[in-house]
Amino acid sequence: MGLAAKMTLEMEIKSPVKEFFHGMVDHAILFSKALPDGLHKSExxxxxxxxxxxxxxxxxxxxxxxxxxxxxxxxxxxxxxxSLKFEAFDGHVGEFYSKFKVHVQIFTKDDKNFVNYTLEYEKLIEEVPEPINYMGLVAKFNKGLDAHLVQA
Structure with a gap:
């Protein structure tokens, strides 16, 4: 049936690798600062x-x-x-996926800094859509976190 799959997203960042890594470690605190629209919150x-x-x-x-x-x-x-590893569960994720693990790696390649996300997931049923919208949220968060760190 093939309900388990993997997606990756790699983005160039302007922040130094160490700063972006520590921003990711503090992601729960910086989530609403990276996405300052009043809709994105963490606790x-x-x-x-x-x-x-x-x-x-x-x-x-x-x-x-x-x-x-x-x-x-x-x-x-x-x-x-x-690098960091997270597992998402409950709420919207839990309604559609039995597994939702994220591996984040921040690194330098060819004198440029990058962040790479690998999402391993397993859909509860075949009809569940691929989590492309979550990768969109990740991209938006990365851009916001990077901008926040560059300004700081």
Missing amino acids: VHEGDGKSPGSINSFSYVLEEDTALTAKSRVEAIDEENK
């Missing part, structure tokens, strides 16, 4: 919001003005390799 539920095991909730918009929610658990943070 820490368990832990400090950035250590492995921490759980954050998010309110976000994928299309139109419909606010959706989901939670994410920080699975791993690797300072040396500038």
Whole structure:
């Protein structure tokens, strides 16, 4: 049936790799600053919001003005390799996907800085759409976080 799949998104960033990585570590705090439209919010539920095991909730918009929610658990943070792993669940994500794991890697290539997202997901049923709209949200967040960090 092929309900499990993977998507990737790679974007160039202007921020230094270390700053963008730390911005990603603090994503729960910086979420509404990166998307300052009053519709995107986050809240820490368990832990400090950035250590492995921490759980954050998010309110976000994928299309139109419909606010959706989901939670994410920080699975791993690797300072040396500038990578993070999260698992999203509950809310909108939980309605459509049994697995929704995000791996983020920030790196330099050819004197330019990049962020790469790999989304591993499994749809609950075949008719569930591919999560392209989530990758759009990721791209919007990256642009906003990058702009916020460059201005700071």
